[in-house]
Amino acid sequence: MALLQISEPGQSAAPHQRKHAAGIDLGTTNSLVAVNRSGVVDTLPDEQGRHLLPSVVWYGEDEILVGYDALEKQAEDPLNTISSVKRILGRGIEDIRSLSDVLPWRFDVSTDSSVPRIVTRRGKVTAVEVSAEILKALAKRAEDSLGEGLDGVVITVPAYFDDAQRQATRDAxxxxxxxxxRLLNEPTAAAVAYGLDQKADGIIAIYDLGGGTFDISILHLNKGVFEVMATGGDSSLGGDDMDHAIAEWLVQEMGIEDMDPQLSRQIMIAARRAKEALTEADQAEVCIDYRGETACRSLTRERFNELIGDLVRKTLMACRRTLRDAKLDREAISDVILVGGSTRVPLVREQVGEFFGREPLCSLDPDRVVAIGAAQQADVLAGNKPDSEMLLLDVLPLSLAIETMGGLSEKIIPRNTPIPVARAQEFTTFKDGQTAMSIHVVQGERELVSDNRSLAHFELRGIPPMVAGAPRIRVTYQVDADGLLSVTAEELSSGVKSDITIKPSYGLTDSEIETMLRASMEHAKEDVDARMLAEQQVEARRVIEAVDSALAEDGRELLSEQEYDAIVAARDALEQKIDSATADELKAAIKQVEATSEEFVARRMNASVRKALAGKTVDQVDV
Amino acid sequence: MSLDLQQNYFELFGLPVSFEVDSAALHAAQQQLQSRFHPDRVAGGSDQEKRLAVQQAAWINEAYQTLADPVKRARYMLSLQGLDMNDEHETTGDTAFLMEQIELREEMEQCQSCQDPLRCCDHITGKLDQRSKEYAAEFQRLYAQGDHEAARQVIKKMQFIQRILEQIDEYQMQLEEDLL
Structure with a gap:
């Protein structure tokens, strides 16, 4: 059908081979997807014009709902409605316990796997699976908009995410x-979106307070190169904690003692509404249905500021630490960017501005800025912008270490080391004739292994028996551009080697993921059908548009009335089918339009060639 | 496109082998190399290309980190002469230096009971910075003369100064946080 779109001679009619790339902000509370359409990068709305997709998944009897539809189920069916799942992504059972007062679901702790599983009516699900549902919904939105499948995506993660959390994101x-x-750090994505790469030289701070995570990053910008100098934060601190502080206040104010999951959900929802209202108002009413009555309390901005004062102070403490890691004074910072929905809270803006001594930038929507930056980077990585100078250089957010004698953690790669990086360290045996060595990989800043995150255990076997201290075992840590670790251990005298890509202790094994993939294949047929239909619908619209414009241009001129009507009839038949027919029926209807207009296409070709040649002598024409 | 991994770090960045490094030139050279070899440049490439890119970019980063830090740079220069330092098992036999070490540590501990501990720390930091400069100059002189063993002794002192500076820094940070 391409020939219907005849272009002027000398101009190329073939669209250049663009790859379809998207940027995804997989957030704690809300997620977004952005793509580049005709040179404009923006987030994509749903049919109702809403850009945010609430990061909520509802597991129903025979369907899974994601986003606003799932959110509606939250109050009535809290146990099967999973929200804020990012907080437990890449986390172990122990971490979950400490969060259990925030998370209302039932966890299954009986399995062998160390990955926590949430019990729903559709069976047990992991955070990876829940996140995958959200990603699928976002990818579908992008594909529907582009009319084609995605070649690749950039997914953002908090800069402060550790290896287990990054790995879990990749698994999802x-x-x-x-x-x-690429996994891209959220603050870096925000800097990209602000177009600060146009700036010749400067140091910027990005303060990113989301629903469940806090990040502070210091970046050095120089001619399109974004170099992270230091990063810090807290991967379990965010707007959810503000809601929680309000909820606690409300529980105390009302003297509630008979808490149940439904009431708890209701209180959290009311708390969030109050927080949002206090962005504009000085006072907000917090109302819930309690013991069959509507009970309300009024919360002032002042009281709210007191409730969240500690939380904001904690974030500023992290800012100080990070500045110090970057070996910088506050005066060196030329710009401060605010990212994340929680930076709408007036106290946050005020305190951050005061801390850095300058008015923070917040001209872009703090909810959308990260996805937009990710889409820009995805476009570059897809090869759509060969001239782009843009390069994003990241650092390792948390030190990588190894367990040594006495349960001590010895750092192999310190935090804020630029990545990719590879470092090796030598160890030896402590017993005569020792033939195996256990290697425990940990991440974190503390002295004791037990205070840090355990990433993996593995064994180097087959060391030739030697006296204690004689073998030389070299352990190499390599971190790639995504911040993901792989470890190799080698006994140097014998060449015995063992290497693993770290599958975190809190991560899913490859076979677990395989099983999940197989399970999702059962639903895959439906997904494939849906995608085929979407593709044919896009194609049908494109064909109709092409026919319309060709007919308008020279249809009356080149066609008899009968021919003209036949094409219009085929076109109308196709249009009628768009929203009701199956993919196959649509395909047939498209074929019908193409067959009917074949002669028209040929005549247009000839006419266009004649026009191009008109007034030229033979030797002016390139043959 | 691949890097010549046989080059030494100075050659990699196109700099002369010298303790005095133009940090702006070093940084610019590093970014220029990363622009060409970073894994993002082969995001759509084969797994092998990506693996190679990770290794090359890691090597560039390691080279940069080494040359950007005075103590690491000095140690690296010594290793180019075939002399490696073995940290754990080396101590200095310089008694005057040892005495000074002990005094500095005592002074740091006294800071805690100072009226203005932050300023007290700044005072020690100032002294240490001065010492750093002196040792750096000494290292340079000895290295140029080819007296590598003596140069190695100086590096141990530089390392000590760096460590105590880090401790003071950590202590000051803690103090500031406590004051908040």
Whole structure:
């Protein structure tokens, strides 16, 4: 059908081979997807014009709902409605216990796997699977908009995410069937979106307070190169904690003692509404249905500021630490960017401005800025912008260490080391004739292994028996551009080697992911059908548009009335089918339009060639 | 496109082998190399290309980190002469230096009971910075003369100064946080 779109001679009619890339902000509370459409990068709305997709998944009897539809189920069916799942992504059972007062679901702790599983009516699900549902919904939104499948995506993660959390994010993408070009740190994505790469030289701070995570990053910008100098934060601190502080206040004010999951949900929802209202108002009413009556309390901005004062102070403490890691004074910072929905809270803006001594930038929507930056980077990584100078250089957010004698943690790669990086350290045996060595990989800043995050255990076997201290075992840590670790251990005198890509202790094993992939294949047929239909619908619209414009241009001129009407009839038949027919029926209807207009296409070709040649002599024409 | 991994770090960045490094030139050279070899440049490439890119970018980063830090740079220069330092098992036999070490540590501990501990720390930091400069100059002189063993002794002192500076820094940070 391409020939209907005849272009002027000398101009190329073939669209250049663009790859379809998207940027995804997989957030604690809300997620977004952005793509580049005709040179404009923006987030994509749903049919109702809403850009945010609440990061909520509802597991129903025979369907899974994601986003606003799932959110509606939250109050009535809290146990099967999973929200804020990012907080437990890449976390172990122990971490979950400490969060259990925030998270209302039932966890299954009986399995062998160390990955926590949430019990729903559709069976037990992991955070990776829940995240994959959200990613699928976002990918579908992008594909519907582009009319084609995605070649690759950039997914953002908090800069402060550790290896287990990054790995879990990658696993979720794999489960959702997405090709990940790169995991990009959220603050870096925000800097990209602000177009600060146009700036010649400068140092910026990005303060990112989301629903469940806090990040502070210091970046050095120089001619399109974004170099992270230091990063810090807290991967379990955010707007949810503000809601929680309000909820606690309300529980005390009302003297509630008979708490149940439904009431708890209701209180959290009311708390969030109050927080949002206090962005504009000085006072907000917090109302819930309690013991069959509507009970309300009024919360002033002042009281709210007191409730969240400690939380904001904690974030500023992290800012100080990070500045110190970057070996910088506050005066060196030329710009401060605010990212994340929680930076709408007036106290946050005020205190951050005061801390850095300058008015923070917040001209872009703090909810959308990260996805937009990710889409820009995805476009570059897809090869759509060969001239782009843009380069994003990241650092390792948390030190990588190894367990040594006495349960001590010895750092192999300190935090804020630029990545990719590879470092090796030598160890030896402590017993005569020792033939195996256990290697425990940990991440974190503390002295004791037990205070840090355990990433993996593995064994180097087959060391030739020697006296204690004689073998030389070299352990190499390598971190790639995504911040993901792989470890190799080698006995140097014998060449015995063992290497693993770290599958975190809190992560899913490859076979677990395989099983999940197989399970999702059962639903895959439906997904494939839906995608085929969407593709044919896009194609049908494109064909109709092409026919319309060709007919308007020279249809009356080149066609008899009968021919003209035949094409219009085929076109109308196709249009009628768009929203009701199956993919196959649509395909047939498209074929019908193409067959009917074949002669028209040929005549247009000839006419266009004649026009191009008109007035030229033979030797002016390139043959 | 691949890097020549046989080059030494100075050659990699196109700099002369010298303790005095133009940090702006070093930084610019590092960014220029990363622009060409970073894994993002082969995001759509094969797994092998990506693995190679990770290794090359890691090597560039390691080289940069080494040359950007005075103590690491000095140690690296010594290793180019075939002399490696073995940290754990080396101590200095310089008694005057040892005495000074002990005094500095005592002074740091006294800071805690100072009226203005932050300023007290600044005072020690100032002294240490001065010492750093002196040792750096000494290292340079000895290295140029080819007296590598003596140069190695100086590096141990530089390392000590760096460590105590880090401790003071950590202590000051803690003090500031406590004051908040």
């Amino acid at each position: 993408a794999r489960l959702a069937g997405l090709n990940v070009y």
